[in-house]
Amino acid sequence: MPTITELRASYQSGDLSPSDAIRTLADTIESTDREIQAYISYDTDAALAEAAKADLSLPLGGVPVAIKDVINVKGQPCTCGSKFLDGKYTAPYDAGVIKKLRAAGAIPYGRANMDEFAMGSSTENSAIQTTRNPWDTSRIPGGSSGGSAAVIAANEAIAALGSDTGGSIRQPAALCGCVGLKPTYGRVSRYGLVAFASSLDQIGPMTQTVEDAALLLQAISGHDAHDSTCVKEAVPDFNSFVGQDIKGIKIGLPKEYFAEGLDPEVKSTVEAAITQLESLGAEPVEISLPHTEYAIATYYIIATAEASTNLARFDAVRYGHRSENAANLIDQYRRSREEGFGEEVKRRIILGTYVLSSGYYDAYYLQAQKVRTLIRKDFTEAFEKVDLIASPVTPTPAFKIGEKSDDPMAMYLADIYTISANLAGICGISVPCGFTRTDDGKQLPVGLQLLGKPFAEGDLIKAGHAYEKSTDWQKTAS
Amino acid sequence: MTTATANKYLVSIGLEVHVQLKTNSKMFCSCPVRYGDEANTLTCPVCLGLPGAMPVLNLGAIKRTIRSGLMLGCKTPPVVKWDRKSYFYPDMPKNYQITQFDLPLCEGGGVPLYDLAYPKEVQKNIPEPGKTIALTRIHLEEDVAKSTHHATFSSIDFNRAGTPLMEIVSEPDITTPDEAFAYLNSLRQILVYAGVSDADMEKGQMRCDVNVSLRPQGQEKLGSKVELKNLNSMSAVRRSLYYEIERQGEALDAGELIIQSTRRWDDSIGETRLMRTKEDAHDYRYLPDPDLLPLHTPELVAEAKIDLPELPHEKVTRFEEDFGITHYDASVLASDQNLANYYEQAATGASSAKKVANWVINNLLGVLNEQGLDITTCPLTAENLRELVDLIEAEQISNSQGREVFAALLESPDKTPSAIAKEKGFEPADSSEIDAFIDQAISANPGPAGEVSEGNDKAINFLTGQVMKLSRGKANPKQVGEGIIARLRG
Ligand SMILES: [Zn+2]
Numbered sequence: 024m025p026t027i028t029e030l031r032a033s034y035q036s037g038d039l040s041p042s043d044a045i046r047t048l049a050d051t052i053e054s055t056d057r058e059i060q061a062y063i064s065y066d067t068d069a070a071l072a073e074a075a076k077a078d079l080s081l082p083l084g085g086v087p088v089a090i091k092d093v094i095n096v097k098g099q100p101c102t103c104g105s106k107f108l109d110g111k112y113t114a115p116y117d118a119g120v121i122k123k124l125r126a127a128g129a130i131p132y133g134r135a136n137m138d139e140f141a142m143g144s145s146t147e148n149s150a151i152q153t154t155r156n157p158w159d160t161s162r163i164p165g166g167s168s169g170g171s172a173a174v175i176a177a178n179e180a181i182a183a184l185g186s187d188t189g190g191s192i193r194q195p196a197a198l199c200g201c202v203g204l205k206p207t208y209g210r211v212s213r214y215g216l217v218a219f220a221s222s223l224d225q226i227g228p229m230t231q232t233v234e235d236a237a238l239l240l241q242a243i244s245g246h247d248a249h250d251s252t253c254v255k256e257a258v259p260d261f262n263s264f265v266g267q268d269i270k271g272i273k274i275g276l277p278k279e280y281f282a283e284g285l286d287p288e289v290k291s292t293v294e295a296a297i298t299q300l301e302s303l304g305a306e307p308v309e310i311s312l313p314h315t316e317y318a319i320a321t322y323y324i325i326a327t328a329e330a331s332t333n334l335a336r337f338d339a340v341r342y343g344h345r346s347e348n349a350a351n352l353i354d355q356y357r358r359s360r361e362e363g364f365g366e367e368v369k370r371r372i373i374l375g376t377y378v379l380s381s382g383y384y385d386a387y388y389l390q391a392q393k394v395r396t397l398i399r400k401d402f403t404e405a406f407e408k409v410d411l412i413a414s415p416v417t418p419t420p421a422f423k424i425g426e427k428s429d430d431p432m433a434m435y436l437a438d439i440y441t442i443s444a445n446l447a448g449i450c451g452i453s454v455p456c457g458f459t460r461t462d463d464g465k466q467l468p469v470g471l472q473l474l475g476k477p478f479a480e481g482d483l484i485k486a487g488h489a490y491e492k493s494t495d496w497q498k499t500a501s
Numbered sequence: 502m503t504t505a506t507a508n509k510y511l512v513s514i515g516l517e518v519h520v521q522l523k524t525n526s527k528m529f530c531s532c533p534v535r536y537g538d539e540a541n542t543l544t545c546p547v548c549l550g551l552p553g554a555m556p557v558l559n560l561g562a563i564k565r566t567i568r569s570g571l572m573l574g575c576k577t578p579p580v581v582k583w584d585r586k587s588y589f590y591p592d593m594p595k596n597y598q599i600t601q602f603d604l605p606l607c608e609g610g611g612v613p614l615y616d617l618a619y620p621k622e623v624q625k626n627i628p629e630p631g632k633t634i635a636l637t638r639i640h641l642e643e644d645v646a647k648s649t650h651h652a653t654f655s656s657i658d659f660n661r662a663g664t665p666l667m668e669i670v671s672e673p674d675i676t677t678p679d680e681a682f683a684y685l686n687s688l689r690q691i692l693v694y695a696g697v698s699d700a701d702m703e704k705g706q707m708r709c710d711v712n713v714s715l716r717p718q719g720q721e722k723l724g725s726k727v728e729l730k731n732l733n734s735m736s737a738v739r740r741s742l743y744y745e746i747e748r749q750g751e752a753l754d755a756g757e758l759i760i761q762s763t764r765r766w767d768d769s770i771g772e773t774r775l776m777r778t779k780e781d782a783h784d785y786r787y788l789p790d791p792d793l794l795p796l797h798t799p800e801l802v803a804e805a806k807i808d809l810p811e812l813p814h815e816k817v818t819r820f821e822e823d824f825g826i827t828h829y830d831a832s833v834l835a836s837d838q839n840l841a842n843y844y845e846q847a848a849t850g851a852s853s854a855k856k857v858a859n860w861v862i863n864n865l866l867g868v869l870n871e872q873g874l875d876i877t878t879c880p881l882t883a884e885n886l887r888e889l890v891d892l893i894e895a896e897q898i899s900n901s902q903g904r905e906v907f908a909a910l911l912e913s914p915d916k917t918p919s920a921i922a923k924e925k926g927f928e929p930a931d932s933s934e935i936d937a938f939i940d941q942a943i944s945a946n947p948g949p950a951g952e953v954s955e956g957n958d959k960a961i962n963f964l965t966g967q968v969m970k971l972s973r974g975k976a977n978p979k980q981v982g983e984g985i986i987a988r989l990r991g
Contacts, residue, residue: 095546095553103552116546118553217552221791249547251557251793329791332585335596336550340657356589379587379786388788 024048024178027086027235034079041074041085044181045132048087052133052179058160060152061173063092063102065133073130081128083242089174089183092134093141094118094226095215099131103217104139104149104167107337107344107363118215119247120184120226127242133180135170139365140334141188141219143167144437146195147428148367155424156199159465162421165195171229172199176468182239183229188219189322190416190441192227193453197416197470200455200496202487203229204236207477208448209254211240212247218333220326221252223445233454233487237261240480256478264484270304272486274473275409279315280440286419288459292469293415296456296490300413303489308409312401317394318443319435324378324391325446331375337363370431395446402447402474411486412474414440416453420467440472450475452483455496468496506750510715513723514681514742515673518688519666519708520698521644522565527663528643529556529599534665540658548663550594555792558583560801562665563606565697566641567798567805569667570607572695572812575639577802581606582795586785592646592657600668602787605640606798612636612671612688615814616832619686626679634684635672642666667697673712673723678742681711685735690813694838702734709738715749715759724749728763729773741766745773816841824854833862840876846883852894860890864907880914881907889918896977902927928975935968935976939984942967953989961985 024047025033033039049067056062070087077085090096093103095114102109121131138148146154146169154169156162157177164173168185172195175183185192187205196203204227211226218224228239244258276297281290301307339345339359346358364372378387405412417437427433444451456471471490475482524534530547546554567577584602611633616624624630644664646657669688675681689700689707700707709732714724729745732738744766749759764773811819813835820831820841834844844861848854865886869879889910893903902922909921922928942964943950952960961982968981 095551101552108552112552114553115551116554214555215553218555218792249557250555252791328788332587332595332597332786332788335587335589336552336594338589338591338596340591341549341594352591353589376786379788381784381786384786 024051024175024181024231026231027083027182027238028232030086030181031084034085041077041079041087041130042071044085045070045074045087045130048132048179048181051177055177055179059155059157059173059177059179061136061154061164061170061177061179062089063104063134063136063151063170064100066099067132069098070130070132077130078128081126083124083238084128085130086128087130087132087181088124088239089133089135089171089180090121090131091137091168091171091183091185093137093186093217094120094184095217096121096131096134099134101217102134102151103141104137104146104151105364105368106150107360108342109151111344112342114215116215119212119249119253120243121215123212123243123245123247124184129242133174135168135174135180135183135185137170138167138191139368140217140330141167141186141191141224142330142367142371144190144194144434145422145424145427146170146173147424148365150365153424156421156467158200158467159421159461161423162467163198163424165198165417165421167191167195168203168229169195169199172196172201172203175199175201175229175231182231182235184226184239184243185229186216186219186224186226187441187445188223188225188326189445190438192229193416193441193451193470193472194438196229196453197455197472198421198468200468200470201229201231202233202236202452202454202491203227204240204452204480204483205444205450206240206244206480207450208445209252210256210258210450210478210480211243212245212250212253214247214249214253218329220329221333222329223322223326225445233452233484233491234262234265236452236487237265237484240484254478259481261481261484264481265488266492267485267489268304269300269486269489272305272411272482273308273409274300274305274486275308275310275405275412277310277312277315277405277412277414279312280414284418284436284439285415286459289415289417289419289469292457292459293413293471296471296494297413299493300486300490303493305486307413310405310409310412312398312405312443314394314397314401315439315443318398318446319439321391321394321398322438322442322446323374323435324387325395327371327375328379328388328391329375331372331379334364334368334372339363367431398443399447402443402449406476410476411482414472414474416440416470416472420459420469444474449477450480450483452487454487454491456490456494457496506715506747509718510750510753511718511720512676512713512715512746513673514675514678514711514713516669516671516675516681516684516738517710517712518669518671518685520669520692520700521706522562522665522667523696523698524559524561524565524665526559526561528559528562528641528665529663532663535660538660540656540660543660544662548594549659550596556599556790558793558796559665562641562667563796564801564805565665565695566606566639566667567801568809569669569692569695569697570610570639571802571805571809572691573607573610573612573636573639573669575607575610575636577607577798578604579799580604580795580797583790583793585788585790587788588783588785590645591655592648592662594646594659594662598642598645599790599793600642601640604795605638607639608637610636610639612684612691613814614680614683614687615817619683623679623682623686626677627683628676628680632680634674634680637670637672639667639669642668673714678739678746681742682735682739685709685738690836694810694813696810708732711738711742713742713745713749715746715753717753725759725761727759727761729766730763730776731766731768733768737766737768740768740771741773744771748773820844824848824858826855826858830858830862834858837876843876843879843883847886847890851887852891856890856894857886860886860907864904868911881910882914885910885914885918892918892922896980898922898927899974899977901974932980935972935981935984938968938971938976939964939981939988941971943985943988950989953985956990
């Protein structure tokens with residue numbers, strides 16, 4: 024598929040119309056998605072109607088964007104990958120990012136699969152369908168925004184929105200070979216994003232190129248009066264960072280991120296990428312993020328505590344799955360949630376309920392908040408010495424569907440390099456940086472993660488684009 | 502409470518009062534706060550708790566809470582925050598309520614039990630008049646929706662969901678049901694003065710839970726707390742407490758153990774019934790709300806201090822000093838802010854502020870009451886009342902003529918007192934005319950005239966009355982009396 028930039032150029036030259044683009048996408052989805060299973064739903068007629076009146080003078084005029092099925096788009100279903108909402112909830116309002124996308128002329132088209140309520144790292148927790156990695160369909164696409172990454176890799180979308188709570192944009196982007204950017208907490212409105220962990224969630228772009236990520240980020244960034252955690256900080260011109268020189272920038276290499284547990288092939292691929300950055304003038308500096316080993320435990324306490332309250336609203340009183348066998352109100356709550364939620368969601372609700380319970384709060388939640396402060400401090404101190412931090416996104420390439428289904432801990436540990444950025448609230452990007460090869464000869468993408476200072480998404484775009492331009496890893500799976 | 506119970510046990514009562522704030526919009530969204538609309542028409546994704554919706558603080562509600570706190574002598578911490586209180590109930594769309602757990606908007610302070618803020622029969626029963634009931638805290642939270650239970654189903658109206666609700670928690674400093682009643686009245690008066698709420702319990706704008714415990718005389722530690730719910734009027738609070746104290750006293754007398762529990766007051770039969778015990782108490786699992794950032798308050802507090810209204814008791818003192826009226830009159834006038842404003846307007850610049858007070862209390866309030874009006878709908882303007890009092894004071898008209906003018910003013914609010922006096926021909930008699938009337942009265946009543954000459958003062962009144970009659974009320978009785986004495990004793 025053309026990139027956003029290319030698509031815009033063909034619109035301007037008159038070679039293509041937005042309706043042509045939608046039709047081409049629809050055809051590809053028809054032929055491809057039966058296998059990939061990345062879209063939960065898509066409404067081509069509605070998209071064509073919008074395409075017909077697209078204002079091409081707008082920055083994203085007529086550009087179709089796939090939306091993770093956790094973001095409310097007025098009049099569309101929003102399943103969150105859950106049986107609880109599938110067929111039982113239609114969004115009556117537009118999320119903040121959707122309003123901004125529309126204002127920029129974009130057309131939300133297609134709802135991408137995801138782990139149920141964004142809880143998971145493989146999209147296997149979707150109660151709707153199993154999405155396959157377009158590079159090797161026996162493997163997972165990553166998660167929780169696995170659908171958003173897969174539709175780009177499978178040529179089923181130009182660009183997509185994902186959400187990242189502990190790596191859910193960067194990790195699937197890495198495993199599917201596309202670009203995924205998690206903005207700084209507060210850069211993008213969360214209004215209308217069905218909350219998993221409110222203090223960690225952030226919506227971001229998933230694209231074919233860094234330049235596209237800059238364009239999409241530009242459109243969705245900025246204050247929203249409906250989200251008090253969304254800052255009033257001025258939004259820079261992200262596109263101005265595209266093509267900037269990276270000579271002399273200091274890139275920190277956290278020693279904890281290149282230690283035990285990292286697949287040797289992934290390690291050598293990422294190290295090669297760092298050497299490439301060095302050849303472009305960047306200066307690598309070894310740094311330490313000493314509290315890294317506590318990040319996963321901290322994350323699972325804070326995220327599940329918040330999730331346990333965020334998901335309390337799914338009670339079947341006004342919408343959602345209502346059990347038919349309930350004897351009374353309490354029974355209705357119990358059975359509806361028991362039947363409507365998947366195993367992982369229930370596991371996290373129970374964990375979160377436990378850590379907030381009377382007598383346990385101080386030992387778990389309060390303690391986790393203290394460690395979170397230390398993790399944040401690790402990054403503040405590191406960024407006094409370096410401009411960016413570089414690391415792998417994941418310890419291994421995409422694993423086989425079903426491989427880790429029975430081992431939640433193994434699944435949680437795979438988020439080790441991405442989780443800390445959410446705890447610290449900083450921004451990060453995943454850029455394709457090569458491949459590993461499977462025993463049966465298939466290529467599996469590897470991602471390079473760059474982490475930036477708060478509200479320094481521009482630096483990620485600058486370095487990400489410089490790297491991308493100097494290599495040739497940007498290709499789709501087909 | 503019987504004297505037996507009172508003598509044996511110490512009673513500790515604490516009140517949790519929920520007050521709906523007078524704001525235009527809800528606590529966390531821009532839906533209007535309004536009553537009587539069609540069910541579920543004043544809602545949006547936020548107050549319906551839809552997936553993805555987020556709360557945004559209503560600064561107006563925060564300012565009103567800080568203002569209430571300042572009037573009650575509370576302190577506002579420099580940083581406050583909001584917390585999620587989790588429990589499942591259909592009237593709460595998110596199944597957590599956004600409230601304030603450990604950093605409320607106001608801490609400390611108290612409610613002074615000023616006399617005359619509450620009825621006389623209550624005043625009689627208050628052990629320590631002038632006592633101040635200490636407050637623990639005041640916090641701000643969102644109201645829940647309104648459930649209605651039918652035979653086979655329940656319905657929920659979310660119009661009320663998310664209305665700003667201020668919770669005022671007292672220390673267990675209250676010792677009698679009458680003191681609790683006085684506390685509610687005094688608190689309500691201050692909140693109305695603050696302009697933050699109409700605080701009408703019958704309309705649900707003010708709701709109250711009480712907790713009460715008994716312990717033997719001499720014991721330090723408080724007894725087990727029993728919470729009472731379903732108290733829909735101030736009198737229900739008082740009656741339920743009388744009942745509950747008696748019930749607990751009898752139970753203790755019988756050697757029973759009181760367990761921490763919640764009981765429901767049934768107003769129709771006048772009894773409390775067990776709802777739940779401590780064992781079924783909720784674990785609310787408070788969590789700092791990650792959707793709302795902590796709020797820095799110093800600027801808001803400084804701003805609130807600028808136009809802080811005077812407290813009811815401060816107004817009483819000022820009225821006594823500025824207008825020279827009695828403490829009782831000042832308290833009656835200050836009991837209602839609109840009445841106080843009316844009086845102040847009429848009394849300022851009047852020839853006798855004291856007379857203005859008398860007219861308001863002795864004449865005006867009675868008439869308003871009879872006609873089902875209140876001071877805000879009073880046909881007689883404060884200016885006209887002042888002019889009326891001035892006319893009487895200047896002896897332009899007599900007291901009795903004044904009463905006629907007053908009555909006429911209520912009928913024709915557009916006319917001025919002097920215009921009415923003129924229409925009725927009430928003009929001060931000139932002195933030669935009065936002298937002639939005095940002569941006429943003396944010669945027509947030689948008996949009483951003789952008695953006056955001999956020093957009988959009672960007879961002066963009789964002759965004065967005769968002169969007043971002759972003058973058809975125009976003469977000034979004081980002047981007439983002096984004239985008679987001058988004539989007969991001079
Ligand atoms: Zn609302």
